[in-house]
Amino acid sequence: MTTTIRTSLVEALASIVGSRFAGQVEDPSTLLDAAGPLSQPPRADAWVRPKTPGEVAGVLAWCYERGVAVTPRGGATGLSGGAVPLSGGVVIALDRLTRVGGVDHRRWLLDVGAGVTTAHVHRLARENGLNFPPDPGAAEQSQIGGNIATNAGGPHALKYGATRAWVTGIEAVLAPGELVRLGAPVRKDSSELDLKSLLVGSEGTLGIITGALVRLTPAPEERVGGLALFADARAGATAVGDLLASGVLPAAVEYFDAATLALVAATCPVELPTGTAFGLLIEVDGRAGEAAREWREVEDALAGSSSAVLRAGTAGELQRLWDWRHSFPGVVMTLRGGFRSGDVVVPVDQLADALQRTGEIGREYGLRTCSFGHGGDGNLHPAFMIDPRDAGEIERAHRAADALADMALELGGTVSGEHGIGSLKARFMARQCSPAVLRAQAAVRLALDPKLLLNPGKKVLPAPEARGDPIPSIAS
Amino acid sequence: MTTTIRTSLVEALASIVGSRFAGQVEDPSTLLDAAGPLSQPPRADAWVRPKTPGEVAGVLAWCYERGVAVTPRGGATGLSGGAVPLSGGVVIALDRLTRVGGVDHRRWLLDVGAGVTTAHVHRLARENGLNFPPDPGAAEQSQIGGNIATNAGGPHALKYGATRAWVTGIEAVLAPGELVRLGAPVRKDSSELDLKSLLVGSEGTLGIITGALVRLTPAPEERVGGLALFADARAGATAVGDLLASGVLPAAVEYFDAATLALVAATCPVELPTGTAFGLLIEVDGRAGEAAREWREVEDALAGSSSAVLRAGTAGELQRLWDWRHSFPGVVMTLRGGFRSGDVVVPVDQLADALQRTGEIGREYGLRTCSFGHGGDGNLHPAFMIDPRDAGEIERAHRAADALADMALELGGTVSGEHGIGSLKARFMARQCSPAVLRAQAAVRLALDPKLLLNPGKKVLPAPEARGDPIPSIAS
Numbered sequence: 001m002t003t004t005i006r007t008s009l010v011e012a013l014a015s016i017v018g019s020r021f022a023g024q025v026e027d028p029s030t031l032l033d034a035a036g037p038l039s040q041p042p043r044a045d046a047w048v049r050p051k052t053p054g055e056v057a058g059v060l061a062w063c064y065e066r067g068v069a070v071t072p073r074g075g076a077t078g079l080s081g082g083a084v085p086l087s088g089g090v091v092i093a094l095d096r097l098t099r100v101g102g103v104d105h106r107r108w109l110l111d112v113g114a115g116v117t118t119a120h121v122h123r124l125a126r127e128n129g130l131n132f133p134p135d136p137g138a139a140e141q142s143q144i145g146g147n148i149a150t151n152a153g154g155p156h157a158l159k160y161g162a163t164r165a166w167v168t169g170i171e172a173v174l175a176p177g178e179l180v181r182l183g184a185p186v187r188k189d190s191s192e193l194d195l196k197s198l199l200v201g202s203e204g205t206l207g208i209i210t211g212a213l214v215r216l217t218p219a220p221e222e223r224v225g226g227l228a229l230f231a232d233a234r235a236g237a238t239a240v241g242d243l244l245a246s247g248v249l250p251a252a253v254e255y256f257d258a259a260t261l262a263l264v265a266a267t268c269p270v271e272l273p274t275g276t277a278f279g280l281l282i283e284v285d286g287r288a289g290e291a292a293r294e295w296r297e298v299e300d301a302l303a304g305s306s307s308a309v310l311r312a313g314t315a316g317e318l319q320r321l322w323d324w325r326h327s328f329p330g331v332v333m334t335l336r337g338g339f340r341s342g343d344v345v346v347p348v349d350q351l352a353d354a355l356q357r358t359g360e361i362g363r364e365y366g367l368r369t370c371s372f373g374h375g376g377d378g379n380l381h382p383a384f385m386i387d388p389r390d391a392g393e394i395e396r397a398h399r400a401a402d403a404l405a406d407m408a409l410e411l412g413g414t415v416s417g418e419h420g421i422g423s424l425k426a427r428f429m430a431r432q433c434s435p436a437v438l439r440a441q442a443a444v445r446l447a448l449d450p451k452l453l454l455n456p457g458k459k460v461l462p463a464p465e466a467r468g469d470p471i472p473s474i475a476s
Numbered sequence: 477m478t479t480t481i482r483t484s485l486v487e488a489l490a491s492i493v494g495s496r497f498a499g500q501v502e503d504p505s506t507l508l509d510a511a512g513p514l515s516q517p518p519r520a521d522a523w524v525r526p527k528t529p530g531e532v533a534g535v536l537a538w539c540y541e542r543g544v545a546v547t548p549r550g551g552a553t554g555l556s557g558g559a560v561p562l563s564g565g566v567v568i569a570l571d572r573l574t575r576v577g578g579v580d581h582r583r584w585l586l587d588v589g590a591g592v593t594t595a596h597v598h599r600l601a602r603e604n605g606l607n608f609p610p611d612p613g614a615a616e617q618s619q620i621g622g623n624i625a626t627n628a629g630g631p632h633a634l635k636y637g638a639t640r641a642w643v644t645g646i647e648a649v650l651a652p653g654e655l656v657r658l659g660a661p662v663r664k665d666s667s668e669l670d671l672k673s674l675l676v677g678s679e680g681t682l683g684i685i686t687g688a689l690v691r692l693t694p695a696p697e698e699r700v701g702g703l704a705l706f707a708d709a710r711a712g713a714t715a716v717g718d719l720l721a722s723g724v725l726p727a728a729v730e731y732f733d734a735a736t737l738a739l740v741a742a743t744c745p746v747e748l749p750t751g752t753a754f755g756l757l758i759e760v761d762g763r764a765g766e767a768a769r770e771w772r773e774v775e776d777a778l779a780g781s782s783s784a785v786l787r788a789g790t791a792g793e794l795q796r797l798w799d800w801r802h803s804f805p806g807v808v809m810t811l812r813g814g815f816r817s818g819d820v821v822v823p824v825d826q827l828a829d830a831l832q833r834t835g836e837i838g839r840e841y842g843l844r845t846c847s848f849g850h851g852g853d854g855n856l857h858p859a860f861m862i863d864p865r866d867a868g869e870i871e872r873a874h875r876a877a878d879a880l881a882d883m884a885l886e887l888g889g890t891v892s893g894e895h896g897i898g899s900l901k902a903r904f905m906a907r908q909c910s911p912a913v914l915r916a917q918a919a920v921r922l923a924l925d926p927k928l929l930l931n932p933g934k935k936v937l938p939a940p941e942a943r944g945d946p947i948p949s950i951a952s
Contacts, residue, residue: 105721106717106721106824106825107823107824107825108721150666151665151666151670152666153664153666157663157664158663162664162666164670164673165641174912174916178912178915179912180910180912180913180916181910181913182913184821184888184889184890185823185888186821186822186823186853186854186888186889186890186893187633187634187821187824187852187853187854187855188629188633188638188821188850188853188854188855188893188894189627189821189890189892189893190626190627190628190629190638190677190892190893190894190895190896190897191890191891191892191896191897191901191905191908192890192905192908192909192913192917192936193674193677193678193681193682193917193920193921193935193936194627194640194673194674194676194677194678195674195913195916195917195920197640197670197673197674198669198670198671198673198674198920200670201666201669201670202669202670205669206669218723241582245581245582245584247694287766287769290763290766293763345660345662345663345664345665346662347583347661347662348582348583348663349582349583374664376663377662377663377664378662378663378664379663379664412660412661412662413660413662414660414662414665414667414668415667416665416666416667417662417664417665417666418664418666419666420666420667421666421667425667428667429667429668432667432668433668434656434657436650436654436655436656437656437657437658437668437671439654440650440656440671440924441668441669441671443923443924444669444671444674444920444923444924445669446923447919447920447922447923448916448919448920459669460668460669
């Protein structure tokens, strides 16, 4: 885009949102997300920070009419490059959409703008004695709009489901610039085609989510948790499947392998038995008395396979175990300066095989590897540790991630459990989906974005023959 | 369609499915559904009963290439005309798709063909100590594929959600005749655009569902239930909202008004206090001991508002209450020979107003009216009683149903809680949805059915300007 065109673009955006909230992108590298540099560098001409859904509609209408690509951006905590602009045009930051409509206590609904942070949603729920269960990792930075756009998960998705299960309504701007409301504040609905569910997890390719009506639930009266430890990874991973097959549904079953333990055992708040090769952080919750009973069932189910089951004696002790668990990515990062984080999901009875094959993949590509994640969901987050200055290691990590995706598909799983596809995994979709499913997804995308200007290059890539106009040259 | 063309159509279908399983439609009136005659009479040229998903794909491919409309048909227990052909062409009956893949006990999944009856899914779950919660009214006749296509509900949707919540995977034939699998046997997924959720409730307009991977859950160890009775309808309806707002979530809260009681009080298995003007059938379930505790919470919550809370002393007594509840539609039918059944949903705190206004609508149109349904979900099924030979009454019942839809929308609800849109309610969509939402729905429909041959005239009607070819003249 020439300087002149770019200047007039910014002027047009400023006329919609005010001059303080629109500008040229001077350094596109500031527009990465938590995944860090990817093979395609960020590219954008302008940024805009609308304050209202109406302003978002105005910006999209202006851009759509002129063939300018737009990339919606929430907290940029994603790990798949979903919020990173690749095709020039305008980055629409949604952080000023911070409307909070108050908790509706009779309907247990909360009306929030897309830019409200996940942690603030949690606080609003908690202050009202309620709970918003989705708990993705970067809740202080991530925004609820982005959580919805990626169907974000977190440890407690095991019992409560991921974000899609907690969205009753969506407010969004659709191409060519129309504000819509999808869903209704009712408990049951068989009327419209379910565009609301379709928009959840669509990563900005079908519309720009500007707000949501999220569902809350009474906070559990009691939480009980602790560690289950195993001398053998296969025994531990198999025990996860056995536990769930027995009918016990904990709120969370987080796993960590021996390679993870080698890095974090020293900071574990409880002393780990020697010979521990695999561990689980398990939490159960429910009404008073029920959680304690369920914890005993967990202990019974794991008695034969584990070397120890250690119950946290107090809420504070349980919280320290969670703090320890949340420290894992940071510790892993420090070892070699960086890591390529995996996110695949397999049927939970395939967890043991998936862990074994992850280790084999790491060895094959010469990468130090550890794995921790959401065991009960079969959602693995292997970490291939790399020196971020070593191009060879980065390349090997990319190939290892490819092998990981193939492994998940072979075991009957999918290439993303909760981080989404973004640009990082877009090429995997052709492995996961049959040509007919790819065509159907591309057709739906084109139906809602006929000019392919909404977050181009992400999620499902329309087949060349299905594609309309290419991204126009104004964004060159 | 001329006789010659029709003969060659049947010959072509017979070559795909065998001559016993294809034929001409001699009497289209046999192709109504449980809603009975609607303003548009059924129209179809041929029927076909494929045995395999591959045969369904073959039939759709043949029809799609030649511009022949198709109407998928399950158990035809729908109440909105969704399975009734309106545009000629071929009715694809799915009753022979009765594959049962067996219960996967480690994943709690059941792989079934679309033609398996809902009751058989329930039996398969029960025989394995498990539960498939969706329980629409006509479970012995309705087929799981149709339940998915309409996102069917039932009394226990209150606690467990409607059918969408229990579908892990869908097998479907998409235009122009491609067999696809959507979803995966995993607990969590953020990969593909969620076409699976979109197909649930799409009523055959986006594809033909040929099978599903449905999710099961451990059967509750204990059920406790009974009747709560009120001297005043508003007090009873308000109590439903209060009960749910208090944090108690029963498995089912069914309501019945005074006009219903006037018809069914005589057959009630327990003696009703004189002056009862409103009642609830409430069931709670859970682990042993929990249900009894929750029932006490129900009693406490209703103590101030109800005239009596009568607990069923045994499982048999509770079952008799359910049998009584399920008798209501039949009893109402006998009074005047027919009734127009409503299905609207409102926020549960609007239930009292919705009931009052339903009575006003009945009086305005001179129709004897009663109302019973799923109170906890705010899902009303008012019955406008009619003599099915009286054209004037039928017309007034249609207008009353119109007023009912407007009332639900004014109270913040939608025009269908669980029966779907079909052709009966298709005209209401333009009242419920903004023009932009209607356009988006039509665009998605056209994307997956560019020739508009899949169940034409149902659900969302593409705007004329968005429509491609009209239904071709072969189906005239």
